[in-house]
Amino acid sequence: MTQPPIARYKQVAADLRAAITRGDYQPGQRIPASSELAERYDLTMPSVNKAIRLLATEGLVDIAHGSGTTVRERRPVISVSASYVTKHGDEARAQWSTEVNRHGMAGSQQIRQVDTVTPSAEVSGYLALDDDAHVVVRRRLLYADSNPVQLADSYYPAAIAAETELAESGRMPGGTVAALERLGYVLTRFDERVEARMPTHEEVGLMRLQPGTPVLRHLRVTYAAGDVPVEFSEAVMNAERHALAYQLPAEV
Amino acid sequence: MTQPPIARYKQVAADLRAAITRGDYQPGQRIPASSELAERYDLTMPSVNKAIRLLATEGLVDIAHGSGTTVRERRPVISVSASYVTKHGDEARAQWSTEVNRHGMAGSQQIRQVDTVTPSAEVSGYLALDDDAHVVVRRRLLYADSNPVQLADSYYPAAIAAETELAESGRMPGGTVAALERLGYVLTRFDERVEARMPTHEEVGLMRLQPGTPVLRHLRVTYAAGDVPVEFSEAVMNAERHALAYQLPAEV
DNA sequence: GAGTGGTCTAGACCACGCC
DNA sequence: GCGTGGTCTAGACCACTCA
Numbered sequence: 249m250t251q252p253p254i255a256r257y258k259q260v261a262a263d264l265r266a267a268i269t270r271g272d273y274q275p276g277q278r279i280p281a282s283s284e285l286a287e288r289y290d291l292t293m294p295s296v297n298k299a300i301r302l303l304a305t306e307g308l309v310d311i312a313h314g315s316g317t318t319v320r321e322r323r324p325v326i327s328v329s330a331s332y333v334t335k336h337g338d339e340a341r342a343q344w345s346t347e348v349n350r351h352g353m354a355g356s357q358q359i360r361q362v363d364t365v366t367p368s369a370e371v372s373g374y375l376a377l378d379d380d381a382h383v384v385v386r387r388r389l390l391y392a393d394s395n396p397v398q399l400a401d402s403y404y405p406a407a408i409a410a411e412t413e414l415a416e417s418g419r420m421p422g423g424t425v426a427a428l429e430r431l432g433y434v435l436t437r438f439d440e441r442v443e444a445r446m447p448t449h450e451e452v453g454l455m456r457l458q459p460g461t462p463v464l465r466h467l468r469v470t471y472a473a474g475d476v477p478v479e480f481s482e483a484v485m486n487a488e489r490h491a492l493a494y495q496l497p498a499e500v
Numbered sequence: 501m502t503q504p505p506i507a508r509y510k511q512v513a514a515d516l517r518a519a520i521t522r523g524d525y526q527p528g529q530r531i532p533a534s535s536e537l538a539e540r541y542d543l544t545m546p547s548v549n550k551a552i553r554l555l556a557t558e559g560l561v562d563i564a565h566g567s568g569t570t571v572r573e574r575r576p577v578i579s580v581s582a583s584y585v586t587k588h589g590d591e592a593r594a595q596w597s598t599e600v601n602r603h604g605m606a607g608s609q610q611i612r613q614v615d616t617v618t619p620s621a622e623v624s625g626y627l628a629l630d631d632d633a634h635v636v637v638r639r640r641l642l643y644a645d646s647n648p649v650q651l652a653d654s655y656y657p658a659a660i661a662a663e664t665e666l667a668e669s670g671r672m673p674g675g676t677v678a679a680l681e682r683l684g685y686v687l688t689r690f691d692e693r694v695e696a697r698m699p700t701h702e703e704v705g706l707m708r709l710q711p712g713t714p715v716l717r718h719l720r721v722t723y724a725a726g727d728v729p730v731e732f733s734e735a736v737m738n739a740e741r742h743a744l745a746y747q748l749p750a751e752v
Numbered sequence: 753g754a755g756t757g758g759t760c761t762a763g764a765c766c767a768c769g770c771c
Numbered sequence: 772g773c774g775t776g777g778t779c780t781a782g783a784c785c786a787c788t789c790a
Contacts, residue, residue: 255778265701281756292780297757305557305696305711312786313757330748441579441744444696444716444739446559449517452670459557462714462739464696487696487714494692496582496744507759533758533775549776565776566769 259352260289260299268319277311278316305459312384320458322488326351326392329468330440331491343423344400353393357400361387362417364406371403374469374480377411384409387422389454397489400461402481408433425470426498428479441467442492447484457484464486512541512551520560520571525639530568531561559712566720572710574740578644579717580602581745582692595675596642601631605645609652613639614635616658623655626721626732635734636661638676641706650737659732660685682729685724695721695742699736704739707738 263278264279273279279300280288286296300317303309306377329346348355367375367383375383381404390398402424409415413427420427428435443465447457457463471481508539516531518568525531530541555561562571571734600607619627628636635655638720642650654676661667665679672679679685695717699709710716716739722731 253663257778262701293757294759297759297777298778302756305698306701309758312788313786314755316756325695330746365767379781421554435750437750438746440748442694442716442744442746443742444714446557446712446714449514449558460698462696462698464694490695492583492694494690494694494748496690496692496746498687498689509759535775544763545758545776546778549778550759552776563776564769564772568775597762 256289256291257299257302258289260285260296261302264299264303265306265308268303273319275319275321278318280319281316301459304435304458305460307458312460323390324351324353324489325390325491326353326397326489327491327493328485329495330438348392351392351459356391357419358389358391359386359417359419360389361385362415364410364415371480372466375403375405375477377405382406382410384415386414392489395489398483398485399451399454400483402479404479405477408478425480428470430471433476433478435470435472435478436475437471439469439471443467444487451484457486464490464492466492508541509541509551509554510545512537512543512548514552516551516555517560520555524661525571527571527573530570533568547695553711555713556710559710562710576605576644576741577743578605578649578725578741579745580737581747583691593614602643602645608643608646609671610641610643611638611669611671612641613637614667616667618660619655623732626719627655627657627729629657634658634662636667638666642739650735651703651706652733654731654733654736656731657729663743668687676731680682680722680724685728685730687722687724687730689723691723695719696739703736710736716742716744718744 265275267273268279268360282293282296282300285299286293289296300311304311304317304430308320309317310320327350328349340445344357345355364382364384367377367381367385370410371383372381374381383406386404388400389396390400404475405415406432412431413420414424414431425435444462445462445465447455447463451457451463455463462481464485466483466485468479468481469477470481472478515578516525519525520638521621528711534545534548534552536547537543537551538545542547551588552561552563556563560571560572561569570733578600580705591597596609619629619633619637623635624633629635635658638656640652641648642652643679654667664683665672665704666676677687677740678719696714697717699707699715701735703709704714707715716735716737718735718737720731720733721729722733724730
């Protein structure tokens with residue numbers, strides 16, 4: 249109730265945050281209208297708005313223009329597992345539809361781009377390419393039940409993928425891992441890296457991300473016999489809909 | 501330049517975002533003062549402020565009250581690797597100071613709590629405990645060069661850890677993994693899970709997180725011979741300062 | 753159409769950081 | 772002290788949603 253030390257809209261935000269955390273407002277339930285909150289706290293609407301927007305950027309509420317503001321619901325999480333470590337059958341490989349089916353949803357994908365391009369420095373570095381080398385890029389948008397939830401881009405050295413099915417804009421039976429094996433590459437190891445960040449403006453649009461939703465960024469370099477990098481892939485996922493799972497043996 | 505269709509402050513945000521992405525304003529560099537932007541775009545300061553706050557929640561800029569607003573710099577990233585998979589010597593285990601040193605920083609930790617408590621349902625579930633079982637919890641705050649960057653909480657079934665060094669509030673020589681082995685447990689596998697989300701208000705305070713900074717959440721269940729869960733750990737990390745690395749053999 | 757959130761102004765005053 | 776961002780009001784008008 250201090251006046252200047254702490255902004256009043258922050259007090260309102262704190263009150264609402266506590267109420268939500270306490271469970272006074274359940275997920276999916278509406279919080280009071282801004283006009284009502286304005287009256288209750290003796291503030292003007294723009295100030296109350298500020299409080300509510302703050303909670304939205306914290307991922308606590310969803311603001312829907314003409315309808316009200318609701319406590320954000322935890323949507324089903326797709327647990328993507330590094331299954332290629334333990335199993336090896338074709339159907340055990342990390343296939344999008346398989347992963348999504350396991351969670352009772354329908355997986356689908358839209359191939360956004362298949363092209364031969366000059367790689368960025370990052371891609372070039374991960375694939376250990378010469379400066380003048382080109383890559384085949386495959387960009388996909390993955391859906392769970394008609395919701396776009398993941399951007400998956402894969403890169404292959406042109407020396408490996410040009411003129412192969414990897415450079416064609418069709419689906420890959422068995423996934424790209426199978427395609428690489430059909431080309432005679434024996435995969436030996438995967439180097440993975442997981443990061444998180446706020447989405448770019450473009451990613452917000454493509455995956456229809458709400459404010460206050462971060463993305464998981466999953467990078468992977470696939471090596472074939474002789475320690476040759478044959479694929480670099482980057483997946484950017486709606487972090488509210490994804491988790492990554494690893495089963496690691498303690499071993500040796 | 502359309503008036504009502506797109507909010508003017510969003511236009512300003514878009515302009516600045518493009519300028520930053522283009523590199524017109526370099527990381528660490530100041531963007532024009534709100535007063536100047538207000539004049540340039542013929543808007544009032546509160547509106548310009550809204551644009552700048554939007555960029556802050558996107559993680560693009562840092563707002564410093566009395567000084568200006570600067571383009572956010574990428575801080576050094578601590579790459580935490582699941583090294584226990586491939587190596588096994590004591591010094592190869594995932595030790596905080598070792599990880600941080602590798603990136604040219606000094607690692608330290610503050611032990612926040614060591615206690616025997618009734619576990620949450622989540623912890624109880626991961627450790628496969630009975631309803632009335634207790635756990636020893638160890639809560640730490642990890643620092644990189646005096647910056648608090650990670651919260652690391654570990655839980656052990658009281659049946660395993662009570663009356664042992666794990667229940668004492670001192671440091672563990674060789675880490676808790678070594679402590680478990682000293683207790684006679686042979687570790688067999690790790691189940692890990694990686695998620696990302698916006699930080700709670702408490703986490704913002706403890707790790708001094710800027711607006712627009714998500715956290716990585718890393719969960720791990722450690723199993724000993726007989727598939728007995730002996731440790732559950734939860735690490736919440738400043739996502740701007742961390743990446744998780746995995747080296748996975750293709751195998752079998 | 754009633755109700756909800758969104759945007760904006762004009763002007764005021766406050767608070768922080770740095771020189 | 773100057774310049775920077777922060778907060779707030781009073782009032783206005785707009786835009787979206789749902790009945």
